Amino acid sequence: MKIDNLAPGNYYHIYNRGNNGSTIFFEKENYSYFLRLYDKYIQPVSHTYAWCLLKNHFHFLLYLKEKEEINLSDLSYSTKKQVTKADPSRQFSHFFNAYTQAINKKYGRTGSLLEKPFERKRIDSEDYLRKLIFYIHNNPVHHGLTTNMESYPWSSYTSLLSSQPTTLKRDEVISWFDSAENFRAFHKKEYFKNEEPFQGLEP
Numbered sequence: 001m002k003i004d005n006l007a008p009g010n011y012y013h014i015y016n017r018g019n020n021g022s023t024i025f026f027e028k029e030n031y032s033y034f035l036r037l038y039d040k041y042i043q044p045v046s047h048t049y050a051w052c053l054l055k056n057h058f059h060f061l062l063y064l065k066e067k068e069e070i071n072l073s074d075l076s077y078s079t080k081k082q083v084t085k086a087d088p089s090r091q092f093s094h095f096f097n098a099y100t101q102a103i104n105k106k107y108g109r110t111g112s113l114l115e116k117p118f119e120r121k122r123i124d125s126e127d128y129l130r131k132l133i134f135y136i137h138n139n140p141v142h143h144g145l146t147t148n149m150e151s152y153p154w155s156s157y158t159s160l161l162s163s164q165p166t167t168l169k170r171d172e173v174i175s176w177f178d179s180a181e182n183f184r185a186f187h188k189k190e191y192f193k194n195e196e197p198f199q200g201l202e203p
Helices: 028-041 072-078 088-107 126-142 157-161 170-177 180-191
Strands: 011-017 046-054 057-064 119-123
Touching: 028 046, 028 088, 046 126, 046 170, 057 126, 119 126, 126 170, 126 180, 157 170, 157 180, 170 180
Parallel strands: none
Antiparallel strands: 011 057, 011 119, 046 057
16 A cells, blocks of 8 residues: 655644554553653654554644744754754654664563554545544543543543643644534534544554
């Protein structure tokens, strides 16, 4: 199957899982470390709208910044030479490699941790964005990890409804639902629908 290139100026659903569905997060600190690496490698080249981490896979909804929006000095850590061009694919490679190396060292394992290449789907409608945000937040419920998405600690659901500082594009997400109340209502309403529009997206 042909894998699309990541093109700036587009929204993407980025998702992947451990090799053969194996575990990629072994303890609480792994989740936190993964998010810190995301902030280091991916935030400089993207805006993030929703995310969820599960024991053996993850989902992100993001927008890849245009080159004019990117501060190349934020990418200086990723190469010995001065960065002259932002490459989102390379940033994801740095991100996943850094996490894999850390996990392999910590747990005495070798080889690839994640399936390659990682999955990406370009999103081109606001209606699909809304449904995808629900899908990402409902993933822990779908997989039986919790009975309600509000209580799951490793997703963006509660952060989007919080007033605490965040790197998420919170205001923009809420605007797609018109209000925080509608955001909550949409998630409750969609919970009772089937997930047919997302078949094939599950790692």
